[in-house]
Amino acid sequence: MIDISLFVLMLLGALLALAVYLPLRAGQLSLATPGFYTIGGTVAALLSTQLPGLGGSDAVYPLTSLLLEMIVAIAVAGLLAFLIGKPVLKLRGIYLAIATIALVEILRVVLLSSPWFGAAVGIFAIPQPFEGPEGYLIAYGLLLAIVAWACARLERQPLGMAMAAIRDDELAARCMGVSTDQVKLIAFVLSAIVAAAAGVLAAHYFNSWNARQANFDASITTLAFVVLGGSRTWLGPVIGGLVLTALPELLRPIGDLRLIVFGLVILLGPIFIPQGLIKSKQS
Amino acid sequence: MSAPTSTNNLLEIEQLSVCFGGLQALDRVNLSINEGEILGLIGPNGAGKTTLFNVITGLTAPSHGKLRWQGNSLAGKKPEQICRLGLARTFQNLRLFRELSCINNLQVAMGSNNRRAALELLALVQLQEKADAAAASLAYGDQRKLEFARALATKPKLLLLDEAAAGMNPIEKQDLQALVQRVRCQFKITILIIEHHVPLMMQLCDRLAVLNFGRCIALGSPEQVRRDPLVIEAYLGSQR
Amino acid sequence: MTATPLLELKQLGVRYGNIWAVRQLNLSIASGECVALLGSNGAGKSSTLRAISRLLPAAEGQILWANKCLSSFRTESTVRLGISHCPEGRRVLAKQTVLANLELGAWLRRNKKAIKIDLDYCYQLFPRLAERRLQLAGSLSGGEQQMLAIARALMAKPNLLLLDEPSLGLAPLLVDELMQCLAKLNKDGLTMLLVEQNVYAALAIAQRGYVLEAGELVLEGTAQELRKNSNLRRSYLGDE
Amino acid sequence: SSTNSNAPVNLKAGLPVGAILSLTGNANVYGQDQRIGLELAQAAFKPGSSIPLNLSIEDGGSDEAGAINAFNLLINRGSAALIGPTLSQQAFAASPIAQRRGVPVVAPSNTATGIPELGNFISRVSAQSLVIAPLSIAKALQLNPAIKRVAVFYANDDAYSTSETAIFQKAIKAKALNTVTVQRTQLNDQDFLNQITSALRAKPDMVVLSLQAVDGGNLIRQLRELGFKGTIVVGNGMNTPNIYPICQKNCDGILIAQAYSPELQTDANRSFVARFKAQQAGAVPPQLTAQAYAAYQVIAEATERQNKRQPLEAKPLREVRILLNEEILRGTYNTPLGKISFSPEGEVIQESFFVAQVRMNPDGRSGKFTLLP
């Protein structure tokens, strides 16, 4: 019933959800994920179409080039997150959310308006490293496995616990010796890296890339993944991302009512399962 | 180069003042805490005790005055840095990591995921059975004990306890007293404690400092302080 | 004592998830009485009060107010009945001024003059609040917040006052004053259910008392009986 | 569970054909117009064909992921050809999938440069404004030779607008007119005060705009209200009667570049318009509806011809797709758009383009495109 290409998008959804989850674990409602995702995609699109040396005109785009793109995108997004994280993470709660949305909007408008990034049309004819969706499935599966494994590990490490402590009470965490600024920044940078890596693959998978992906809707939808899945442990966002990405597709048979039912799910989900599909151990 | 100060002064507070708008919460307070002692801080409500804690732990910037920790200034240090220097505190209004389990609360403070060590600390405050319960689900008194253990988990040299015995009944207060004394010996730490329950403080503390309207009005052994007319008038009341 | 109690708990049970905090509690308060509810940490005292003011549902048993079952009432309606609950942990509205907190305490009352009189009474009871009337409640010291919480509960001019550890965090002098004042209020006809760790003080003003242990009633009697009860003395008063 | 493309094509209910339309998301208006066109075409071509099309319409949303999902879904269901997607951006993402899997795509509404070049399986019936835009500028000059100063508006984040305005601007330059200002807007803008007051300060005689229908309608209304009296030339994106109620009496007199005119007097168009009117209470069909209809017609007629030449029955799906694609590109079609055929790349070759002038009825809410000779 579910098509391979949908599986690919589901894995992408899970990755983006993890990117939202990371700062949220540290109590930071950052909605910048689609921005870093777009940056990752743009880096990949530019490199693979503009740098002939990478093998963009080969029949099959070399995996090493893909890896290289990944590294560049991660570096760019990570660096950017590091630079803007410092001032931005001083903001709290909804203010942080709005500031990050503002950044995403700025990025979108600038990318859509500058010819270097393909302007309104975007960059297209992006070379394919894989013959079909199966390749992407494996690549995304690997990426997700790595990120999920890292998150799971992180949660058991002092850093992960410090993140959760900051969400509960930032001030108390500071008084217990947690360098909250540093922890928040790490979470933010990690999130940017995950999103950018997901974007690199997406640019190839989508054959084309434009900055419309970086919009407010996307920010909120990925947040919905996390909330519905559960925001206390890594499995929550993964499940949320998988389920909510698949849902609109699974609802196709009901035709015009599909988005209404989708809306109902995200309306009723938090009401009936306030902790999300995956609960934390305690309480 | 500053001359080395006398070694047994862990923390020195000099001419410390704090203003909130027009309100002088602390007024030229001088106090030095000796290594290994239990120093009690008492005074009427709003005298500035918690504010003093806040200044020491870097949460409130002093408007005036100096803090010296083992001879080095604490000026401009962030709370987390101060904590890592070896000053840990509890909060008057309980600030646990409410969603985390008791054991995770301690692990955050320890900065490690060593379960065994955390369990030992929990056992110290008799909460080992609640190890995996969320902190928010504990009764008030138990939350206080957990905070105490959490502060200990940072391996402090100086432990600041704000109203450590609030919400406990007399027998529990006695337990706490024993616990504090034991902790001092076992962990070789110095303790600065705020508490309104005077009998407890009399028995527990080596010295008592009394704040009133932000000023230190008395400092000395419990006996001296108990007899100080200023203290009786401002804090103890005549019947005690 | 009058024939029908003002408040009656019949076989009350309260639980959090599947943990029972209170079980099979029978308790009654006659109009004009002051009843103390005692017990150690986690005994279920606060949970009992929360059930009465309907912050928590009664998992079993009944709560009767003048023979009327409260189970269909919401918290705000219990206030309308005249039940005023001064909760554990103060819960002052940190972002509003002291005055606004007090005014909100009288939210259901319409008689401006009477409100003003009570406001003055509260200020007289706690002069510190009068000094701080325009300060944000969140910036008060712990004890000052406690005063505010008590004063706010009084502003509702209740028929039944539920006090959860009112002396918590108050300086000794103030505890004495508060207890005297509560005694006077009770003499003037205010019914009270008093949860206190300060057992001496509580039994000094209460006419009767109940003792809970791990959620179950272990002892009840007049204040005098309780004061004399050796078990209680041993386990709660800390007498040798 | 994808259909094996080596298995014989399933003709039980007709030749499976899929359509991917933006029925939801912010391009939903276009998708809805297109759906009507496809439904009309189904009714028109099914009877009397030896091998009718079995059309399934799927919502492609208004973004790339949605289009990709719908493309994959329909290809896996064994579609022999596809119609869609609605937006050019979506085409850049989704059409290469069809190209790789050898499924012919006839795009009904992609106008960005580079779409047919995505591959030999990709063609379109939606003409770019290359021919029309200069035509409409010429017409404006013919109506008012005094025009010297031109203000240009376009939505800077919209693929269609940016493509078309480039053509317009070239045409303006070619006529030796003076472009006094170029104002950029954003796709979802509704209020254009700033751009308009700034443009009016440059005292243009003519305004040329490339915007989608709703934005364009708003802009024209505000332009007129703020006192612009000169000529207005609008692009292809506004070629829909939906603009009448939007700019109301302010629409009167605007010149519009059309890839489709309801006034075109051919049999194909007359019967199309009649069908549309019958279904839509006498309304006039918009361009998007006509183009969707034409896309369906292209596939239906190509199928019919191919089947006559070489019955498709029992042929492997893969081969059917290839044959069908070749036949699509080979043929000439009498569509409501006029006579069309395809370049080898798949670019539409359309004979008739139109410049129409809007004439509003006195009620101010309905009007008519009158063709300018």
Next chain:
Amino acid sequence: MDGLLQLLINGISIGATYALFALGYTLVFSVLGVINFAHGAVFTCGAYFTYLLLGGAVGSNGMLAGMHFPLALPLLVALPLAGIGAAAMGLLVEAVAFKPLRRRGAEPLLYLITSLGAGVILVNLIQLLMGAEAYALPGNLLGRWPAVLALGHGVQIRTVQLLLLIVAGIAMLILSLWLNRSSYGKALQAVAEDGTTARLLGINSGAIIQLAFAIASFLAGISGGLVALSVNIGGPYFGIGYGLKGLGVLVLGGLGSAPGAVLGGLIIGIAEALVPAKLSAYKDAVAFAFLFLMLILRPQGLLGKPPMEKV
């Protein structure tokens, strides 16, 4: 000089729309401490209600195709009625997306999602019933008033926008009086800060929240109608576009402050207007960059109160 004046006027009149939108947001924020993402959809409902009440017919693509309200009401009647209709929608949103969560004492994050869900449902319901097409209110609603008023020196303002500005001003005045002067204002804040405590004080927080939703949605309904008068209803996503700007405006002015919402709206409007024509494509970026800088420099917004934390 006149050019600059015109730009200012432009900015103010565009800003008035943002301000009106943000006022409703701010009211809900002041009681719940959360953002109601369904606000944009309620605003859209207001616009469609106004259209229908004015006698407009449903276009061809919706389920209600061809239907229309039997009467064509005058604008002054239709607008308040649309406001009431929107208020009803707002109450519905509150009942399904907010109340159940409040009962459970859920964390604020959840409200964002449930209200988003409610918004998605509303938008798609509108599309299902009314179709995706654009609708325009009749052009002659202002009666004898000209479409544009000349203010002298060649400076002009569209009459509709003047109207919007006036409504925004009045709404702000009433709201801030209500929030700051009446005892309801305090109760509202109490509910926002700590619902449990508010209930312990006898405040019927449910009723207060409903009241706030009703007022905010009424306002949204009226503004939806007025904005539709100014720029036409572009489709079911009409209000969503304002949602994001409104959010920015709200934060710029300071969460929970009615004058802040208006000030923020005007400032963003003017900032956009002052973007030179050449760079007009970047005007959204400029507005958001401005917002971003403001946040960094003054995190609590222009008129917001700085957060206070006592240990």
